[in-house]
Amino acid sequence: xxxxxxxxxxxxxxxxxxQAIDKSLISKYVLAEYWxxxxxxFPLTMAANMVTLLGSLHVLVAVVLNQIYxxxxxxxxxxWVYFAFSACIWIYGSxxxxxxxxxxxxxxxxxxxxxxxxxxxxxxxxxxMTLFASTCQLGETWWxxxxxxxxxxxxxxxxxxxxxxxxxxxxxxxxxxxxxxSFSLGTLLTGIFGPAFWAKSVYSFIPLLPSALVDVLPPLxxxxxxxxxxxxxxxxxxxTSFSNIASACREQNKSVLSAFAxxxxxxxSIASMVVWLAASPxxxxxxxxxxxxxxxxxxxxxxxxxxxxxxxxxPFPKLNRMHVPIFFGTANAIAPMVGLAKMFDGENxxxxxxxxxxxxxxxxxxxxxxxxxxxxxYLDINCLxxxxxxxx
Numbered sequence: 557x558x559x560x561x562x563x564x565x566x567x568x569x570x571x572x573x574x575q576a577i578d579k580s581l582i583s584k585y586v587l588a589e590y591w592x593x594x595x596x597x598f599p600l601t602m603a604a605n606m607v608t609l610l611g612s613l614h615v616l617v618a619v620v621l622n623q624i625y626x627x628x629x630x631x632x633x634x635x636w637v638y639f640a641f642s643a644c645i646w647i648y649g650s651x652x653x654x655x656x657x658x659x660x661x662x663x664x665x666x667x668x669x670x671x672x673x674x675x676x677x678x679x680x681x682x683x684x685m686t687l688f689a690s691t692c693q694l695g696e697t698w699w700x701x702x703x704x705x706x707x708x709x710x711x712x713x714x715x716x717x718x719x720x721x722x723x724x725x726x727x728x729x730x731x732x733x734x735x736x737x738s739f740s741l742g743t744l745l746t747g748i749f750g751p752a753f754w755a756k757s758v759y760s761f762i763p764l765l766p767s768a769l770v771d772v773l774p775p776l777x778x779x780x781x782x783x784x785x786x787x788x789x790x791x792x793x794x795x796t797s798f799s800n801i802a803s804a805c806r807e808q809n810k811s812v813l814s815a816f817a818x819x820x821x822x823x824x825s826i827a828s829m830v831v832w833l834a835a836s837p838x839x840x841x842x843x844x845x846x847x848x849x850x851x852x853x854x855x856x857x858x859x860x861x862x863x864x865x866x867x868x869x870x871p872f873p874k875l876n877r878m879h880v881p882i883f884f885g886t887a888n889a890i891a892p893m894v895g896l897a898k899m900f901d902g903e904n905x906x907x908x909x910x911x912x913x914x915x916x917x918x919x920x921x922x923x924x925x926x927x928x929x930x931x932x933x934y935l936d937i938n939c940l941x942x943x944x945x946x947x948x
Contacts, residue, residue, distance in 0.1 A: 560927050561868055566934050568869040572667045576724040580733045587653070587733070595654040595661065604659035605672045606940050611651025612676040618644035619683050622690050629845065630695040638747030641687055642740045648680065649736030664942055667867040668931045672939065674715070675924060678859045681707050682852035686845065688739050691746050692754040692779035696844035699783050701833060704848050705826055706786045707731070708855050712822050713797040715859050719866040720815050721804040754779040818872045822858065825879060828886040835889035836905055843906050850909055853916035854878050857923055864927055878919060881912040
């Protein structure tokens with residue numbers, strides 16, 4: 557098996573410098589001081605990656621609670637569960653915001669920090685979307701699938717943009733700041749008022765809206781309108797990413813079309829998952845949570861390979877072994893459309909999803925451990941502890 561980081565690219569790790577542009581007004585004028593004070597609660601003996609990990613584990617706690625009280629994303633949870641969701645999401649976002657500050661405080665900033673941070677984020681993004689779908693009682697439906705796929709698309713485009721521009725760009729409304737605030741506030745309000753208000757018509761929240769206009773508009777609940785809004789907001793986000801990539805390629809005298817083509821494997825993956833769900837309604841309506849867990853691991857691996865290529869200056873990764881279960885599952889789902897029999901039919905298809913989940917989870921674990929061990933050995937650092945104290 558070829559190494560995830562070829563030896564000739566390892567020297568680039570020592571040349572790498574993290575660059576970011578954050579245009580968020582909330583970050584600058586509201587949360588900046590909160591983060592500056594929050595980071596001080598962590599001892600200087602704690603590694604920044606441990607801060608990242610602890611924050612991410614809070615989301616896992618929320619996921620476990622959700623599986624206990626709302627496994628099908630439609631059950632009403634006790635109020636305290638929604639409060640727990642809100643707290644866990646907020647803590648995750650707060651720790652994610654200060655892990656870089658902790659790295660600088662301890663003098664341990666490294667490419668591994670960015671890889672570890674983005675790796676955890678890529679795993680968490682689909683989990684938070686599933687939690688919010690449960691909060692809104694969207695159920696195992698296309699609305700939940702769309703919510704997750706929109707978030708994954710936004711994350712991938714941001715990662716692809718960073719690879720080509722060498723800058724992580726966060727706009728006036730970004731997932732790590734405004735997104736976290738929105739989801740944390742939404743779950744908090746659900747704990748106070750109950751989830752029923754998410755099922756109300758969105759038009760009932762718009763005063764003075766003519767009833768004649770409401771009659772011709774598509775019926776949308778408040779929850780559904782939020783998903784639709786995310787889809788609409790994704791359009792300018794994707795356009796901006798492509799625009800920034802094009803500008804960077806022209807400055808670097810690189811092919812713009814070749815850079816744009818880097819989105820094809822991801823688009824093929826999402827499209828295949830959509831086809832799979834469309835061709836297998838029982839998966840969509842009975843096993844969507846399981847399916848999205850598999851999709852989350854697959855996505856994290858695909859994105860992780862891009863981040864590794866970014867910090868090592870390696871070529872952009874194309875198709876990889878994580879696409880195999882996605883394309884195989886889709887082929888199995890559409891087999892009857894071309895006159896072939898399914899290898900996994902009916903309820904047996906859930907067995908295929910479990911196999912895909914196991915494969916992607918193990919493959920991701922192997923990837924993460926190999927990359928961490930490789931970078932730690934080359935840079936002479938530890939991942940979750942501080943090996944060399946900051947010079948006074």
